[in-house]
Amino acid sequence: MTLVFFAYFSLVSIAAGVLTVALRNPVHCGLALLALLLHVSGLFVLLNAEFLWAVQVVVYAGAILVLYLFVLMLLNLKTEERYFHSTFMYFLAPAMIGSLYVLALLFRSPFGGAKGDAPAAAILQDGDTHAVGIKMFSDYLLQFEIVGVFLLGAIIGAIVLAKTPKPLDVERER
């Protein structure tokens, strides 16, 4: 059963990713990106990460994607005739060769490493949100605060960048 869901989520997310890159109309690309985000959140559920699933749906699909669609509709872009980079054929072959090489490496190497301190049974006992919260506000508290300051800086930067420029005071400059 898990295998069926994994196959569905992974195949649809890959297809949606390819559509995001390949579609012509930017709004269609945004909608394909939405499908990609939702199916990636399905993969998170399969991996016992329910809190990340909720964050993915609420923050990514709900906030970031709406921001993209807002800007797309604000700019009212026309579909361009030549929508690929003029030299894209030069990038295509190296990317294919590189991806095949990486895939061959991935399937050849088995995984065996040291286990951590959070097995699935311990996470499922209190829920993933509890586990993430305990870890976040004990070991990762400093990083959490840094991310908060980073988001504040990003907000201020976005406001300053997108502000309407003041008209120049011509009389005073003379």
Added chain:
Amino acid sequence: MVPLSAYVAVSAILFLTGLLGVLIRRNFIIVLMAVEIMLNAANINLVAFSYYMESMAGQLVALFIIAIAAGEAAVGLAIIIVVFRGKISTNVDEMNLLKW
């Protein structure tokens, strides 16, 4: 039981799709969307390793990546609005103000 390498392979394919999108698309907004695809691929990788290595660290780093993606989207879209106001174009080939 799905093996770890299957998740890593999905993540690699998605990452390369995003990389290809950054390289070949000409619309700046689509380039930013391709960057989001790459960040999602990294998230799949982190959460899969967090599950198979039985450690919470991967999920926390994935959360931080989502926060950074939000900041990147906000600043990038603000830059797009500024450029679009002056030139009426979101083509990356025509944005060469910082070149040389």
